[in-house]
Amino acid sequence: MSTLDLTPRLTDPDTLFEALVEAHRGLAPDASRRLDAKLVLLLANHIGDGDVVQQAIAAAIGNPAATPAAPSDTA
Amino acid sequence: MQSTYVHPHYAHVPPTDDGARHKVVVVGGGLVGLTTALDLAHRGQQVVLLDDDETVSVGSRAISFAKRTLEIYARLGLGARLLGKGVTWNVGQVFFGDRSIFAFDLLAEPGHQYPAFVNLQQYYLEQWLVEACQATGLVDLRWRNRVVAVENRPDAVDLTIEVPGGSYRLTAEWVLACDGAHSFVRETLGLPFVGKVFRDRFLIADVLMKAGFPAERWFWFDPPFHRGGSVLLHRQADDVWRIEFQLGWDSDPEAERAPDRVCARVRAMLGPDVPFELEWLSIYTFRCRRLEKFRHGRILFLGDAAHQVSPFGARGGNSGVQDADNLAWKLLAVLRGDAPQTLLDTYDEERAAAADENILASTRSTDFITPKNEAARAYRDAVLELSEQHAFARPLVNSGRLSEPAVLRASRLNTPDAGSWTGGLPPGAPAADAPVVCDGREDWLLRHLTADGFTLLLFGTPDEAPAAALTAPAGRTRQGAWPVRSVFVSPVEGDGVLWDREGLAAARYDAQSGTAVLLRPDQHVAARWRSFDAVAVAAARRRALGITGDERQRIPA
Missing domain, CATH: 3.40.30.120 (Glutaredoxin)
Incomplete structure (x- = not known):
């Protein structure tokens, strides 16, 4: 089973954050919600691993028990 | 209202065997009871079948018979008749708003005698089953026989049966309760039937029309002619079309039942120029639930008496027929002393697992069709919008996961695989045709x-x-x-x-x-x-x- 990678991986985090927020500009709440749902579905399919998505759901909910422990060899 | 079918009348014959003992008594002469009786008779077993009515089912009810069900009926001699009268279909189309977003083929590979599905009004099949039961000479069909008391003893079951002008008693070595969702046998034994009620309401309108639609399953999410709801269009025999409108929980069932109102809904869908007649209509809510055990001593429960699912996916009738298919040979093996009674516990194990599969699938379909909250609706609509352009999203669209036979993977009757297999049919799978x-x-x-x-x-x-x-x-x-x-x-x-x-x-x-x-x-x-x-x-x-x-x-x- 693959493990959700929770280490920083983005080379340009500010651009990504801006792009996410920008995508919602001018959208009504329901359209905004639908946009986020589409993003999740697109990315989940790209990941293609239900276990990883389940771990991401648990991490998003903030359930520490369901979030996999970091590999022990990282400091 | 119904103009395409004349219900047969089966005459009640006063009983002459008060106090008699029979090997097998089937309670309920609907689709599942009749199929069970016919399967047993086909295997040479005499059966008494009790039904509280004197005809077949009213209204079209179960309409889609899946490939596995057709193969079971082929074994019972009704396959050709189903193919001949029913409407064969393999393709489904999904619409969102005013657009067709994609189509799917349920039987994409060639080389099967039976198609993915045949649509046929349930009353035809019941009528043929009655005729086939009669032809065996082994099924004693007793109409207007209503079971009013059940005593489940360790070695037999005593039944009190009400008939016109009185009542009588029978003792059965085995009782097969096929008496439907409101099963008297289940209720009188006080068996809990637990599960989930869905807060939604649907209208079924069977309409008679000469329409140019293909024989496909069409499913609309949020169409312009029925904003906010879903609609299903499906062809049956005799130019009768099943149309189902999702009405929502707040709808008024009495008002929605008014034929004028139903006709207005249908006309909005078909357009003003398509002539049609209402054949049958019904408003329903539904539940997903099952008995904890399908075997209680010498009483076995089949079909809706044992488990109930939402109608999306055609899993009610089809799973009931598979119950019959699973039980008939086992009961016979036990009756003839060829197998221990514990073989009947495997009916419960195998078919309860199948019921769970069906309940899970139909619950998920229902949750997709009727989103429970704003987030669920956002995901649902996101899936629908994406699926128009992107193939990846289409498997997520759930307008009903259409009945597939259960693979009895965990059954103790299976001999586990040894050797190496790269697919094929694992122990528990139904045989594939070729x-x-x-x-x-x-x-x-x-x-x-x-x-x-x-x-x-x-x-x-x-x-x-x-x-x-x-x-x-x-x-x-x-x-x-x-x-x-x-x-x-x-x-x-x-x-x-x-x-x-x-x-x-x-x-x-x-x-x-x-x-x-x-x-x-x-x-x-x-x-x-x-x-x-x-x-x-x-x-x-x-x-x-x-x-x-x-x-x-x-x-x-």
Whole structure:
């Protein structure tokens, strides 16, 4: 089973954050919600691993028990 | 309202056997009760069937009969009739708003005798089942017989039955409760029937029209003619079309039932120029629930009496027919002393697992069709919008996961796989059909399976066949009752073999030369091997009959 990678991986985090927020500009709440749902579905399919998505759901909910422990060899 | 079908009237005959004892009494003469009775009669068993009505079902009810169900009815002699009268379909289309977003083919591969689905009004099938039961001479069909009391004793069941002008009593060694979602037998035993109620309401309008729609399942999410709801359009026999409108929980069922209102909804959908007549209408809510156990001593529950699902996916009628298919041979083996009574517990185990699968699938469909909150709606609509452009999203669209037969994976009747398999049919799976050539004629594999015993499919050319299998009729694989009959499936033509000319049988069973597959009397895989071993076949057969080490002393096998 693959493990959700929770280490920083983005080379340009500010651009990504801006792009996410920008995508919602001018959208009504329901359209905004639908946009986020589409993003999740697109990315989940790209990941293609239900276990990883389940771990991401648990991490998003903030359930520490369901979030996999970091590999022990990282400091 | 109904103009295309005249209900038969079955005359009540006053009972003359008050206090009699019968081996098998089926309670309920609907689709499942009649199928169970016919299956038992086909296997030579006398059955008494009690029904509180005097005709077949009113309204179209179950309409979509799945491939596996058709194969079961083929075994019972009704396959050709279903194909002849019913509407064959394999394709579904999904619409969102005013656009068609994609189509799917449920039977994408060729080489099956039966299609993915045939649509037919339930009353036709019930009528044919009655006729087929009568033709066996073994089914005592008793109309206007209402069970009003049940006493479930350890060795038999006492029934009190109300008939016009009085009541009488029967004792049954086994009672098969097929008396539907409101099962009296279940209720009088006080058995909890637990599950989930869905807060939604649907209108079924069966309309008679000469319409140019293809024989496909069309499903709309949020169409312009019914904003905010879903609509299903499905063709049945006699130019009758099933239309289902999702009405929502806040709708007023009494007001929605008014024919004017129903006609207005239908006209909005079809356009002003399509003439139609209302054939039948019904408003329903639904639940997903099941009995904890399908066997209670000498009473066994089948169909809606045992489990109820939402209608999305055609899993009600189809699963009830599979219940009958699963139980009939087991009950017979027990009645004849060929198997221990514990074999009947495997009916509960196998079909309860199937019911759970059906409940899960139909619950998920319902949750997709009726989003429970704003987030669920956002995801649902996101899936629908994405699926128009992107193939990846289409498998997420859930307008009903259409009935597929259960694979009885966890059954204790299965002999676990040894050897290496890269697919094919694992133990517990229903047999797959394939085109074959037999004695120079085009034929189908399933037609060569034996119903009163086990079938051993032996793959390979006849000159490679093991000698022990070739001498099977007198040899070690042939037991007394429920014998094993060998069927040779060969890549080359030859006498006494099924020629797998297209190689589809071998492909579907992941077979190589030498592969042996043992099928139960209900056509489910009991065991499979890479090479034939008479001792292993005999052991797998005993296991599939529920005969464990201890019982070998008592049960003649």
